[in-house]
Amino acid sequence: MTTDAEVQYEQRTIRAMRGMESTTIKKWQDDGWELVSQTNGKLRTEIVFRRAKPKSRRLLWIIGGAAFALILGSIVTVGVISERSAPDEGMAANQTAEAEAEETPTSEPTQAEPTPTNAPEPAVLTPENDAEFAAILALGDYCSPEIAAFASTHRGETAVFPGHIGAINPHGGAATRYDILVGAGDFSETSAPGPAFQYRDVNTTNDMRWAGDVPDSVGVGTNLAIMAEIGLYEESSCLLLIEPVRTSVR
Known part of the structure; x- marks a missing residue:
């Protein structure tokens, strides 16, 4: 049997407007939180919730780290193979570019006139348009x-x-x-x-x-x-x- 002493809890304190306590409590209980206490103030009510922390977080980190290391090793291997084949391909591309440069006469580049743009003003939200x-x-x-x-x-x-x-x-x-x-x-x-x-x-x-x-x-x-x-x-x-x-x- 698991006791409260063996379970670790995370705790959250919420302040709700007076009259809205039941709605607020239901919202947090639907999300898995347990009501611990509530203290009524003049304008707001202070409500304390708790829920058990997951136990398997460290195991997930270990499994995720191992998977990341395996993927990283594969990426490094592929990168080394790509670098070995890149020089020959790069040399051939450079030779082709040099030949084309010798055959093509150069000309002054023409610059296009910038087209002025008017940024649209942000729309105002209303219940009718949104x-x-x-x-x-x-x-x-x-x-x-x-x-x-x-x-x-x-x-x-x-x-x-x-x-x-x-x-x-x-x-x-x-x-x-x-x-x-x-x-x-x-x-x-x-x-x-x-x-x-x-x-x-x-x-x-x-x-x-x-x-x-x-x-x-x-x-x-x-x-x-x-x-x-x-x-x-x-x-x-x-x-x-x-x-x-x-x-x-x-």
């Missing part, structure tokens, strides 16, 4: 692997979509800088589809890049028209960071 973007905005799981894949593919690109402020909290205890949770579509107290977008460490004036009239105040429930640059997806918190490009109140 099916993948439309699909992730409708997802029911903000920790879905599809969101991580989308962020990896489109990081640095600009996206436009209707959204709302789902939460706003001071950034690191600052008085005028905030972490703003942004959801897709209109604000609702019963549903929040799509990724958990976040503006991190921004003020609510200049950093938001307001278009048109600057609102006197914004808060939870404010519906926005958002243009933002797609940033990093944080696997530990399931947050998709975005940078404001243009914002207006809907």
Whole structure:
């Protein structure tokens, strides 16, 4: 019988938004992780998972190293044979090239005029012109692997979509800088589809890049028209960071 003392575990600590604990736990358990503990905070819950480390990793390295050495030896042998036959072939090619050079009159090469090219501007992603973007905005799981894949593919690109402020909290205890949770579509107290977008460490004036009239105040429930640059997806918190490009109140 194998005991816990004989099994080596790797451990991962995840921070989930309050109310999303069950979704986060299911996602990690589906990936083979075992729930160890969860500690509820004011805004987030800290969840600890573990899973057993594989035992056969060292054996795979040994087998892979032996196979690599065998392949390397074959490559070296083929290279030596090729080098021995190369001089004769090279000499014949050089003699042929010299004969052709004596028979062909030389002429000044003509240079083609460079053709100016205009690099196309990168397209702005919208739910209407990109099916993948439309699909992730409708997802029911903000920790879905599809969101991580989308962020990896489109990081640095600009996206436009209707959204709302789902939460706003001071950034690191600052008085005028905030972490703003942004959801897709209109604000609702019963549903929040799509990724958990976040503006991190921004003020609510200049950093938001307001278009048109600057609102006197914004808060939870404010519906926005958002243009933002797609940033990093944080696997530990399931947050998709975005940078404001243009914002207006809907």
